[in-house]
Amino acid sequence: MISTDLPISLSRLHFPVTALGPGRRVGIWFQGCSIRCPGCISADTWAAIKPSSTVGGVLAAIRPWLATADGITISGGEPFDQAGALEVLLRGLRAESAGDILVFSGYPLEALHAHLSRMRGLIDAIVSDPFERTATQSLRLRGSDNQRLTFLTSLGRHRFAAYQTSRDNSDRHLDVAFDEAGTVWFAGIPDRDDFARLNAWLTTQGHCVATSEDKSCR
């Protein structure tokens, strides 16, 4: 039996997430990313901070959501930068949920081979490869077209085959959430420059807008 006492560093948990895969999903964002793609919209998740929870603590926190969730999306940050904790978390999720599991990674699929062999059967579908801001963006679930959606189980193929296609209007939505500190954050794959347009519009309305990396409003 694997201990769930393993420390894990997370950015946030959220339910329901509807913009990162089919149905109402539990969203788990890892904290810390060593890849650091230029133009990444999640730069607030780059810093590798001291773990504040354990895998068991995370499972306990999301347990009430798992009963009604259609699936789980794990993103970041870079989940495979904490591969040990990721594996234990996946084993716990598999044991407690019949939903599909989608993982986003900025590593090329080939670089994940050893991890994915060890985690065989635990991930249903993966979106791999780094974000490239000069690449076109036309594919569902992807911020740039160099990124690949790969099915790793039959459940993954069943749930995500419809995402192996071009983006359409149904992809043009984001989940919006407010945390206890009043910070607004978004889940989903925005169109290129969506945030710049939102920023420009809010500024014309007299608001000051800053991301967690840009402290210009303080």
Ligand code: SF4
């Ligand atoms: S791998 Fe993901 S979180 Fe990391 S820099 Fe690239 S896009 Fe951002």
